[in-house]
Amino acid sequence: TDVHPAWLPPEAFRAIGSRRTLVRGDGLLAETVREEVARASALYGGGPADPAGPADLVLALTTATPLPPAAQALLDGPGADELAGLGDEGYVLARHDGVTVVLADAAAGLLHGLFHVVRLGERAFGAARPAQAHRPAMRRRMLDHWDNIDVHPVMGQVERGYSGGSIFWRDGALTGDLARVRAYGRLLAATGVNAISVNNVNVHATEAHLLTDRLGDVAAIADELRPYGIRVHLSVNFASPIALGGLSTADPLDADVRAWWAATTERVYATIPDFGGYVVKADSEGQPGPFAYERTHADGANMLADALAPHGGVVHWRAFVYNHRQDWRDRSTDRARAAFDHFAPLDGQFRDNAILQVKHGPLDFQTREPVSPVIAAMPSTRLAVELQVTQEYTGQQRHVCYLAPMWSEVLGFRPWGPDGRDVAALATGGTADGSVADSGTADGALAGSGAADGGAGGPGGGLVAVSNVGDDRFWTGHPLAQANLYAFGRLAWAPRLDPGAVLDEWIGLTFAASRDRAALGRTLHEMMDGSWHTYERYTAPLGVGFMVRPGHHYGPDVDGYEYTPWGTYHFADRDGVGVDRTRATGTGYTGQYPEPWSEVYESPESCPDELLLFFHHVPYGHVLQSGSTVVQHIYDTHFAGAEQAAETRLRWQKAEGLVDPALWARVKERLDEQVRSAEEWRDQVNAYFLRKSGVPDAHGRRIH
Numbered sequence: 001t002d003v004h005p006a007w008l009p010p011e012a013f014r015a016i017g018s019r020r021t022l023v024r025g026d027g028l029l030a031e032t033v034r035e036e037v038a039r040a041s042a043l044y045g046g047g048p049a050d051p052a053g054p055a056d057l058v059l060a061l062t063t064a065t066p067l068p069p070a071a072q073a074l075l076d077g078p079g080a081d082e083l084a085g086l087g088d089e090g091y092v093l094a095r096h097d098g099v100t101v102v103l104a105d106a107a108a109g110l111l112h113g114l115f116h117v118v119r120l121g122e123r124a125f126g127a128a129r130p131a132q133a134h135r136p137a138m139r140r141r142m143l144d145h146w147d148n149i150d151v152h153p154v155m156g157q158v159e160r161g162y163s164g165g166s167i168f169w170r171d172g173a174l175t176g177d178l179a180r181v182r183a184y185g186r187l188l189a190a191t192g193v194n195a196i197s198v199n200n201v202n203v204h205a206t207e208a209h210l211l212t213d214r215l216g217d218v219a220a221i222a223d224e225l226r227p228y229g230i231r232v233h234l235s236v237n238f239a240s241p242i243a244l245g246g247l248s249t250a251d252p253l254d255a256d257v258r259a260w261w262a263a264t265t266e267r268v269y270a271t272i273p274d275f276g277g278y279v280v281k282a283d284s285e286g287q288p289g290p291f292a293y294e295r296t297h298a299d300g301a302n303m304l305a306d307a308l309a310p311h312g313g314v315v316h317w318r319a320f321v322y323n324h325r326q327d328w329r330d331r332s333t334d335r336a337r338a339a340f341d342h343f344a345p346l347d348g349q350f351r352d353n354a355i356l357q358v359k360h361g362p363l364d365f366q367t368r369e370p371v372s373p374v375i376a377a378m379p380s381t382r383l384a385v386e387l388q389v390t391q392e393y394t395g396q397q398r399h400v401c402y403l404a405p406m407w408s409e410v411l412g413f414r415p416w417g418p419d420g421r422d423v424a425a426l427a428t429g430g431t432a433d434g435s436v437a438d439s440g441t442a443d444g445a446l447a448g449s450g451a452a453d454g455g456a457g458g459p460g461g462g463l464v465a466v467s468n469v470g471d472d473r474f475w476t477g478h479p480l481a482q483a484n485l486y487a488f489g490r491l492a493w494a495p496r497l498d499p500g501a502v503l504d505e506w507i508g509l510t511f512a513a514s515r516d517r518a519a520l521g522r523t524l525h526e527m528m529d530g531s532w533h534t535y536e537r538y539t540a541p542l543g544v545g546f547m548v549r550p551g552h553h554y555g556p557d558v559d560g561y562e563y564t565p566w567g568t569y570h571f572a573d574r575d576g577v578g579v580d581r582t583r584a585t586g587t588g589y590t591g592q593y594p595e596p597w598s599e600v601y602e603s604p605e606s607c608p609d610e611l612l613l614f615f616h617h618v619p620y621g622h623v624l625q626s627g628s629t630v631v632q633h634i635y636d637t638h639f640a641g642a643e644q645a646a647e648t649r650l651r652w653q654k655a656e657g658l659v660d661p662a663l664w665a666r667v668k669e670r671l672d673e674q675v676r677s678a679e680e681w682r683d684q685v686n687a688y689f690l691r692k693s694g695v696p697d698a699h700g701r702r703i704h
């Protein structure tokens with residue numbers, strides 16, 4: 001198949017491929033590094049350097065003997081300090097005396113170092129660089145696939161997938177295209193991702209068998225990903241002891257149930273010795289869980305943690321637990337409160353190898369949400385923060401929406417105010433002062449001067465995201481959505497990277513062959529830097545969320561969820577709009593935050609505009625901090641957002657000829673749909689609020 005190379009086109013390897021490279025070290029991943037170098041050299045005429053002769057690039061394990069002289073010099077010289085505590089995946093990069101050196105204690109570090117050199121391109125072989133250590137901030141950087149083996153009549157094969165079918169499963173079986181799986185692993189490794197789960201968290205009947213009789217399929221995927229340092233995890237159904245084991249219960253405290261999980265897990269490890277662990281969605285949206293047995297979620301998670309512990313595995317237990325059958329008339333239930341109410345009381349009860357996986361916001365991956373208060377509420381629990389790379393609520397890979405700026409805001413949010421730790425530090429774990437050390441500059445931003453990547457992969461739960469990949473030729477449906485996948489991996493490695501600089505990296509690699517990369521880069525920045533804000537402008541206003549068409553969640557439907565059991569309401573009436581989540585008069589959700597945010601959010605005066613309707617029900621005439629009224633803000637942003645979508649399309653029209661015609665055409669087709677959809681959003685939202693409020697647009701524009 002003619003699959004797009006994404007951010008690893010041949011041209012991205014020109015700098016390495018045209019030089020003499022020496023790779024020293026043993027092990028599977030060191031072989032991968034050798035293969036990468038050989039592949040690049042075959043294209044560009046470089047080659048392996050003579051071990052005794054000169055080299056331009058040396059990639060060596062510190063344990064290799066004898067070390068090439070340039071590496072030895074680094075080890076003996078001023079680089080020595082940097083070499084302390086590199087861990088499993090870290091590396092030191094330096095350039096001196098005309099040789100670029102990557103040194104690592106473990107082969108995964110060599111591979112990450114190699115991809116660092118790929119990102120730098122020619123700059124890796126320019127001026128001298130002082131030795132500098134790079135380590136991942138997060139120990140586990142994981143993508144969850146919501147892929148099914150079977151094709152669901154409504155959801156398709158990949159739940160919330162916008163890129164075709166699954167790359168793992170086809171026609172009810174493991175894919176025949178394992179090369180594609182390997183290529184995926186290679187792309188992910190280049191971003192820093194080191195774990196994936198291969199099936200949907202909603203584990204249906206067929207997929208439940210991956211744990212037992214279909215484990216061979218999982219092993220085959222693991223074989224493809226292992227050379228790139230990526231470990232495979234599996235979503236499991238909590239009721240498996242009943243469905244697969246023939247037991248009468250799945251009670252986590254039942255001895256037979258525990259024995260079944262222990263034996264089953266042992267077989268998993270006998271087949272896949274480096275298996276990562278389980279992912280569980282329990283008591284959520286119809287999935288079975290411990291509540292049926294009046295057990296807590298700690299009981300459930302710990303049972304699986306105990307089965308995994310002897311083998312070094314972890315369980316990712318999702319905190320996405322809420323009542324999806326609530327009565328819309330019941331104003332005392334607030335879905336946003338649910339995760340905190342369920343889990344905060346359990347802090348300290350989870351095993352060390354149980355990771356609580358928390359969506360970054362309290363609701364569900366909306367375009368704008370506050371940071372989930374759970375993240376600050378469980379200091380004695382390993383927390384992983386879950387993001388959604390797949391664009392369920394952000395344009396479904398038909399709209400351009402570069403999400404790194406949103407993730408960056410989430411990661412930089414400080415629940416205890418300016419002096420406290422931020423979300424990145426909490427997901428990283430450890431460090432008392434809370435900083436993730438200095439998380440560095442992207443290579444594109446300040447060539448040669450990047451600070452270290454951050455901590456040594458602390459004990460926190462790390463960063464997880466729902467993948468946006470499918471069997472589409474461009475991997476992600478919308479070619480520009482590749483940037484989100486790339487940025488996720490980079491931010492999980494180094495959460496303080498600047499989103500614009502990460503985009504630069506992605507552009508530099510992906511379009512390495514473009515005939516005018518500078519012009520293309522400007523265009524793409526103009527199209528993508530602010531695309532999340534553009535999307536926000538023409539969709540649900542001021543943090544109120546949803547207003548999407550129920551079921552598939554694409555396109556506007558202002559009241560679509562208003563009288564449903566899903567707990568996602570905006571409460572618009574003739575006087576005003578928004579959800580009162582205050583302690584004083586509302587659901588009390590603001591009280592789930594520590595100071596200062598519990599106070600900041602409590603008052604409409606101090607609540608940030610962009611979240612006003614998430615926290616408050618206000619009259620249409622309420623004046624925002626921006627000076628505009630709520631209703632005028634709605635009109636203005638919707639007109640502006642739709643206009644910006646049209647401008648984005650114009651920019652792309654001018655870029656024709658700068659990129660591969662097929663890619664250009666695919667983006668163009670998506671932009672046509674984005675412009676159409678943005679106008680639809682604008683017109684429905686504006687008409688809705690004009691009709692509800694009766695307040696005319698101050699600028700007299702046409703509202704239907």
Ligand code: GCW
Pocket residue numbers: 146159160201202281320364365392
């Ligand atoms: O965002 C919602 C989606 C569901 C999804 C669920 C979850 C996998 O609409 O499709 O189910 O979240 O995160 O579990």
